[in-house]
Amino acid sequence: MKLAVLGATGWIGGTIMQQVISRGHEVIAVVRDASKVAQDVPVRTLDITQMSAQDVATAFADVDVVIASIGGRAAQNHQIVAQTALQLLQHLPQAGSTRLLWVGGAGSLEVAPGVTLVSTPEFPEEYKAEAIAQGEALAVFRSTDSAVKWTYVSPAAIIFPGESEAPYRLGGDEFFTDAQGQSRVSVVDYAKAMVDEAENAKHINQRISVAY
Known part of the structure; x- marks a missing residue:
């Protein structure tokens, strides 16, 4: 299987790419700055702030699965999140990419029917813009008619x-916690869940959640 990781030089994207490599799949790093890719993998460049249909077609040509890990925190351009989701779809x-x-993000998970985590008083203010942007991206996915x-x-x-700590659990839209009442997962176990889904395709056109 050939996978492309958009945002492969980021913390989560880079961990996902390492997980893809460890499983023997063919991988392409899709990044804005090719000089930042440390792994010995094929690299394609794409600037998501100003990409055209042709740019997308070129960056992801002949790829079976695209894994996108992007955000607007660094440049405070959070609108780029939903825009990127829309353009990729x-x-x-x-x-020729079908998946x-x-x-x-976790902010759009529901702590009660119709009540999202980001809307609760306890949600950290410094992460709200990012969480709201990811919620907007989820709305884009749920309203799309893309193939x-x-x-x-x-x-x-x-x-x-950190490395793997425990078997991860999968959920859906509902926020869930472990036996200690905590919602946590290591980046490695999150990456494992992501690549497991890439391989098995068990949750097509769905949101899933990953935690211990």
Whole structure:
């Protein structure tokens, strides 16, 4: 299987790419700055702030699965998140790519029917814009008529550096916690869940969540 990781030089994207490599799949790093890719893998460049349909088609040509890990925190351009989701859904069919897996957020998970995590008083203010942007991206996926088969993968409320700690659990739209009442997952276990879904395609056109 040939996979492309958009945002492969980021923390989560880079961990996902390492997981793809460890399983023996063919991988392409899709990044804005090719000089930042440390791994010995094929690299294609794409600037998501100003990409055309042709740019998308070229970057993802002949790829089976695209895994996108992008955000607007660094430049505070959070609108880029939903815009990128929309453009990928529109233009990936021209590249021959049929599946898109998205590194989503936890803020849109429901702590009660109709009540999202980001809307609770306890949600950290410094992460709200990012969480809202990821919620807007989820809305784009759920309203699309694209032929692309998508999966939006929400991590736990806390995703932290480190190796595998425990078997991960999968959920859906509902926020869930472990026996200690914590919502957490290591970045490696999140990456494993992401690549497991890439391989098995069990949750097409769905949002899933990953936590211990």
